[in-house]
Amino acid sequence: xxxxxxxxxxxxxxxxxxxxxxxxxxxxxxxxxxxxxxxxxxxxxxxxxxxxxxxxxxxxxxxxxxxxxxxxxxxxxxxxxxxxxxxxxxxxxxxxxxxxxxxxxxxxxxxxxxxxxxxxxxxxxxxxxxxxxxxxxxxxxxxxxxxxxxxxxxxxxxxxxxxxxxxxxxxxxxxxxxxxxxxxxxxxxxxxxxxxxxxxxxxxxxxxxxxxxxxxxxxxxxxxxxxxxxxxxxxxxxxxxxxxxxxxxxxxxxxxxxxxxxxxxxxxxxxxxxxxxxxxxxxxxxxxxxxxxxxxxxxxxxxxxx
Amino acid sequence: xxxxxxxxxxxxxxxxxxxxxxxxxxxxxxxxxxxxxxxxxxxxxxxxxxxxxxxxxxxxxxxxxxxxxxxxxxxxxxxxxxxxxxxxxxxxxxxxxxxxxxxxxxxxxxxxxxxxxxxxxxxxxxxxxxxxxxxxxxxxxxxxxxxxxxxxxxxxxxxxxxxxxxxxxxxxxxxxxxxxxxxxxxxxxxxxxxxxxxxxxxxxxxxxxxxxxxxxxxxxxxxxxxxxxxxxxxxxxxxxxxxxxxxxxxxxxxxxxxxxxxxxxxxxxxxxxxxxxxxxxxxxxxxxxxxxxxxxxxxxxxxxxx
Numbered sequence: 074x075x076x077x078x079x080x081x082x083x084x085x086x087x088x089x090x091x092x093x094x095x096x097x098x099x100x101x102x103x104x105x106x107x108x109x110x111x112x113x114x115x116x117x118x119x120x121x122x123x124x125x126x127x128x129x130x131x132x133x134x135x136x137x138x139x140x141x142x143x144x145x146x147x148x149x150x151x152x153x154x155x156x157x158x159x160x161x162x163x164x165x166x167x168x169x170x171x172x173x174x175x176x177x178x179x180x181x182x183x184x185x186x187x188x189x190x191x192x193x194x195x196x197x198x199x200x201x202x203x204x205x206x207x208x209x210x211x212x213x214x215x216x217x218x219x220x221x222x223x224x225x226x227x228x229x230x231x232x233x234x235x236x237x238x239x240x241x242x243x244x245x246x247x248x249x250x251x252x253x254x255x256x257x258x259x260x261x262x263x264x265x266x267x268x269x270x271x272x273x274x275x276x277x278x279x280x281x282x283x284x285x286x287x288x289x290x291x292x293x294x295x296x297x298x299x300x301x302x303x304x305x306x307x308x309x310x311x312x313x314x315x316x317x318x319x320x321x322x323x324x325x326x327x328x329x330x331x332x333x334x335x336x337x338x339x340x341x342x343x344x345x346x347x348x349x350x351x352x353x354x355x356x357x358x359x360x361x362x363x364x365x366x367x368x369x370x371x372x373x374x375x376x377x378x379x
Numbered sequence: 380x381x382x383x384x385x386x387x388x389x390x391x392x393x394x395x396x397x398x399x400x401x402x403x404x405x406x407x408x409x410x411x412x413x414x415x416x417x418x419x420x421x422x423x424x425x426x427x428x429x430x431x432x433x434x435x436x437x438x439x440x441x442x443x444x445x446x447x448x449x450x451x452x453x454x455x456x457x458x459x460x461x462x463x464x465x466x467x468x469x470x471x472x473x474x475x476x477x478x479x480x481x482x483x484x485x486x487x488x489x490x491x492x493x494x495x496x497x498x499x500x501x502x503x504x505x506x507x508x509x510x511x512x513x514x515x516x517x518x519x520x521x522x523x524x525x526x527x528x529x530x531x532x533x534x535x536x537x538x539x540x541x542x543x544x545x546x547x548x549x550x551x552x553x554x555x556x557x558x559x560x561x562x563x564x565x566x567x568x569x570x571x572x573x574x575x576x577x578x579x580x581x582x583x584x585x586x587x588x589x590x591x592x593x594x595x596x597x598x599x600x601x602x603x604x605x606x607x608x609x610x611x612x613x614x615x616x617x618x619x620x621x622x623x624x625x626x627x628x629x630x631x632x633x634x635x636x637x638x639x640x641x642x643x644x645x646x647x648x649x650x651x652x653x654x655x656x657x658x659x660x661x662x663x664x665x666x667x668x669x670x671x672x673x674x675x676x677x678x679x680x681x682x683x684x685x
Contacts, residue, residue, distance in 0.1 A: 195587070195590070195598060196584075196595070196598025198597065198601060199601055226597065241594050243591075243594050244562070244593055244597050247563065248562070248596070251558060251562050254561065255560065255561040256553050283631065285549075285624070285628030285631065286593070287550055287592070287624060288549050288550075288628055288632075290550050291502070291532065291548045291550050292501060292503075295503045295505055298505065299505070301502070315593070318593060319593050322591030326589070
């Protein structure tokens, strides 16, 4: 635990599917301490979320007598409490008004930050947790532009004047895994270190204006089959093809504008930076613990911090 | 066995991955008899293709003393003999010149029809067997237009003046299976009878000009999650979304022109007909035993039939 100059004012929890992170936050929004755990909602025994919660904050002892905000998949159907989605456009004030208080037997002041949805005719998008990270980016002075959150289901989130205007989800990461693990494309893949050339070749194919994924994916098989690609390049070619197609789709949707900020795991974020550069877009990076700033700004908007 | 008015002149074998079909063909190209078997190349024990071959033609006894042409995956790396690909554009004469004779211990005159490739910069396409079906379509008077062959890897084949000009493969069928079986999209699917409304809704989404598959696929989850689609519609919505995206890609590629002929299994062919109609395209259907006509026309071009 760090030594803390400031008094604790808030605990923020980012509670996802496979892991969670908790932050002890000071009155100026500074992170005084943090803990993480593998007890994401899919790993919580017998649905006893409160036991995990108590154990988690117990490390902070008397300091834990502050309000607690929790965001993420913890508010989904398989979480602690299922909360309704709030709808875009929205900012910290809207999320503060939509907070869902939840009684705990230990008497803590726990409130859930709800997930966020869109309502396009083609179909809604849903997210739980990412909205809090994006609100947190305001603390870095990023209140306009597009944020990219790479992952299993990557998100492109458009922000203007500190509000989330719109966003779209791309199933890129999960589709990569399904194609590699469960189609004929996996059979010619030789696992090995990252192959930058294969990745860039894939990105170029995915970005190509005349390309279509259902057709281009077949080249992941035919190029090595016909001796036009080394086996060691195939996995990263597939990765590049999918990420390139995602960037092209985001450009077509009008999301890939001047300022693009990438948030997320660093190896995957590196790939997105490469793909954005190939598409002629300038990108910057944000650390992924901006979620604590999101908890702080929402708590402030809710009047939980004086 | 049918009673045959004409003398046998040729045996044609369409030998695929999971099954095979053999045709006893008369001097005018008429099918005198046919047999089928589950002994596709993946089911042939110890690679003893000749044993399967001998058993297959033995049913025709003395009539089997005619030339034999075999097409399909039998000429692939895991088949009887791996033959090189011939390249588009090509017609029956080119395939006749590229025939690969193969000695058999039983003394039969067996020749393999090679597969066909394209050589686009983005990546080659490959097929083994479909080219013979397409050549066979000439016997139906179809010597111009686009042929669609639905399947695990569907093919769009452009024909002009009795020659295969170009073609493209779409991994639609295999990707459907991988997404349904191995991603989160499968979890909200309730299996049941064909749901025409769900399929048409998917086709419309896939055909939409502003759509992108990586994003739209997420709606296969969110629409039922948010109560905007019944579980029983989800599988066919996914099917329609993918087939619609395939038709749109073929249109963008310039392949979906005036005359589109659908070849293949009838339930899947029905889906393609629905999708083509939704895209404003007129389609006709061809029976899939046109492959025997392909064997006949190639044998004729090779001078094997007087």
